[in-house]
Amino acid sequence: MTTLRAERVRKTYRSDAGDVTAVADVSLTVADREFVSVVGPSGCGKTTLLRLFAGLEAPTDGRVLVDGDRIEGPSPERAMVFQSFNLFDWRTVRGNVAFGLERRGVPEAERRERVDDWLDTVGLTDFADAYPDELSGGMRQRVGLARALAVDPDVLLMDEPFGALDAQTRAVLQSELLDLWEDRRTTVLFVTHDIEEALLLSDRVLVMGAAPNAVTRTVNVPFERPRHGRELETTPAFADYRREIWDHLRDEQ
Amino acid sequence: MDHASEPATLAADGSTPATTEPMTAMNERVRYPLFGVGSLALAWELLARLAVDGLTPLSDVLAAGVGLVASGELFVALAASLPKLALGYGLAVAVGVPLGLLMGFSSTADALADTPVTTLFVTSVASLLPLLIAVFGAGIGFYVVVVFLFAVFHVTLTLRAGVRDVDDALVETGRVFGASRLGVYRHVLLPASLPHVAAALRLGAVRAVKGMVVGELWVYAGFGSLLHGYQRYGQTDSALAVVLVLMALSVGIAGGLGALERRYAPWHHVEGGVR
Numbered sequence: 001m002t003t004l005r006a007e008r009v010r011k012t013y014r015s016d017a018g019d020v021t022a023v024a025d026v027s028l029t030v031a032d033r034e035f036v037s038v039v040g041p042s043g044c045g046k047t048t049l050l051r052l053f054a055g056l057e058a059p060t061d062g063r064v065l066v067d068g069d070r071i072e073g074p075s076p077e078r079a080m081v082f083q084s085f086n087l088f089d090w091r092t093v094r095g096n097v098a099f100g101l102e103r104r105g106v107p108e109a110e111r112r113e114r115v116d117d118w119l120d121t122v123g124l125t126d127f128a129d130a131y132p133d134e135l136s137g138g139m140r141q142r143v144g145l146a147r148a149l150a151v152d153p154d155v156l157l158m159d160e161p162f163g164a165l166d167a168q169t170r171a172v173l174q175s176e177l178l179d180l181w182e183d184r185r186t187t188v189l190f191v192t193h194d195i196e197e198a199l200l201l202s203d204r205v206l207v208m209g210a211a212p213n214a215v216t217r218t219v220n221v222p223f224e225r226p227r228h229g230r231e232l233e234t235t236p237a238f239a240d241y242r243r244e245i246w247d248h249l250r251d252e253q
Numbered sequence: 254m255d256h257a258s259e260p261a262t263l264a265a266d267g268s269t270p271a272t273t274e275p276m277t278a279m280n281e282r283v284r285y286p287l288f289g290v291g292s293l294a295l296a297w298e299l300l301a302r303l304a305v306d307g308l309t310p311l312s313d314v315l316a317a318g319v320g321l322v323a324s325g326e327l328f329v330a331l332a333a334s335l336p337k338l339a340l341g342y343g344l345a346v347a348v349g350v351p352l353g354l355l356m357g358f359s360s361t362a363d364a365l366a367d368t369p370v371t372t373l374f375v376t377s378v379a380s381l382l383p384l385l386i387a388v389f390g391a392g393i394g395f396y397v398v399v400v401f402l403f404a405v406f407h408v409t410l411t412l413r414a415g416v417r418d419v420d421d422a423l424v425e426t427g428r429v430f431g432a433s434r435l436g437v438y439r440h441v442l443l444p445a446s447l448p449h450v451a452a453a454l455r456l457g458a459v460r461a462v463k464g465m466v467v468g469e470l471w472v473y474a475g476f477g478s479l480l481h482g483y484q485r486y487g488q489t490d491s492a493l494a495v496v497l498v499l500m501a502l503s504v505g506i507a508g509g510l511g512a513l514e515r516r517y518a519p520w521h522h523v524e525g526g527v528r
Binding site: 054073075076079086090099102131132147151 | 445
């Protein structure tokens with residue numbers, strides 16, 4: 001059981017030009033095993049919100065909770081996948097996936113087995129000994145995904161994970177993520193500016209607006225699982241939801 | 254082109270794994286520098302033979318170099334100079350690497366060390382030579398200190414700049430995946446800095462050779478006394494041969510350090526090794 005909760009969270013940064021409010025009064029809950037996306041325009045504070053849940057930032061006001069406990073700092077229980085991958089260049093693919101397990105002191109034999117399993121799952125077995133610089137963007141993000149999932153996290157925090165990929169690779173990775181998630185069902189908070197991506201993956205989509213940077217609307221996504229990207233995206237219902245969110249976002253800007 | 258959807262196809266894509274790097278790329282790494290050196294050598298020879306009177310032709314210099322080896326003078330100079338170089342450079346590395354890392358990692362350490370290090374960095378070491386003789390005498394200590402001073406600040410500041418350059422996002426990623434405060438240094442900042450250590454060591458080595466020659470020209474010894482002797486008696490060919498040997502020494506040390514880097518920081522070379 002893992003739920004995420006934000007209670008009247010505000011985050012401001014001090015700068016020479018005065019205080020900047022990155023997140024203004026956001027309350028939200030992500031239920032256990034729920035897949036929730038946050039969409040919104042650039043600068044609406046969606047990434048900051050994710051970083052608050054990651055424990056990389058502390059809120060200025062309000063509380064950020066996991067299972068009712070205040071988040072004090074980063075933890076592999078809340079693993080993260082980053083838009084710019086953030087792989088460790090000096091480690092091989094295997095070494096990157098093993099990083100979290102090493103820090104946890106998982107014994108070598110078990111570590112190897114778990115890493116190999118994940119490499120197999122994301123289709124990188126043949127590239128286990130390659131360095132990140134030798135991989136394409138899609139493969140790098142597969143490493144990022146395997147690194148996060150290898151620590152068996154309670155929560156997956158994903159910050160526009162497919163935003164740096166070309167359209168075709170993005171579609172492939174979206175469907176792989178769908179399969180993975182429908183298989184395992186961890187709690188996911190997923191940040192994106194891509195409405196279709198949010199609708200395809202999520203149980204619920206939170207729409208954030210800019211000025212004030214707050215959640216202005218919640219859209220429940222009722223599509224049945226397992227979902228299949230291309231079929232789903234061509235249905236009239238999908239188009240209706242897309243338009244609804246789109247209109248709402250336009251009103252926010 | 255992106256084959257991310259099909260890893261099996263990617264394996265066939267020659268540009269991807271470093272192990273299947275095309276042979277032509279390997280050859281270019283050797284051929285281009287050879288071409289550059291060859292052109293320079295040819296230009297030198299032609300200029301000296303056809304145009305510039307005072308310039309000794311390269312072939313004469315090389316012949317003098319053979320004589321230098323045959324007479325054993327080169328080995329006497331090497332035996333005299335290399336220990337000073339090794340000691341001075343070793344000290345510079347022993348001080349510069351930890352100091353550079355510390356200044357890069359900690360803003361407090363940087364604030365404390367910045368002014369003295371930068372001041373000494375911009376000071377001409379050559380102008381300090383009379384003072385250094387007064388303090389350290391004219392023995393081996395003098396040369397070691399000169400080599401040390403020539404190299405240490407370059408090592409320190411190159412490394413500091415490199416460590417500063419490590420992406421903060423990697424540090425955060427390390428923390429997200431469970432690295433402790435100390436673990437972030439050990440498992441993220443230190444390995445991420447390793448290529449910069451290699452760059453600092455290379456620059457330091459080249460500076461150390463310069464320091465050695467300057468010291469030995471100030472108080473004649475080793476290569477310095479060779480150079481001085483030949484120049485004084487007008488043996489330009491031999492003097493230039495000594496210069497070539499010194500160039501080869503710098504290039505050789507830098508190349509050896511480069512090989513070490515490829516061995517211990519291979520990730521930095523996977524894309525053509527130009528970064």
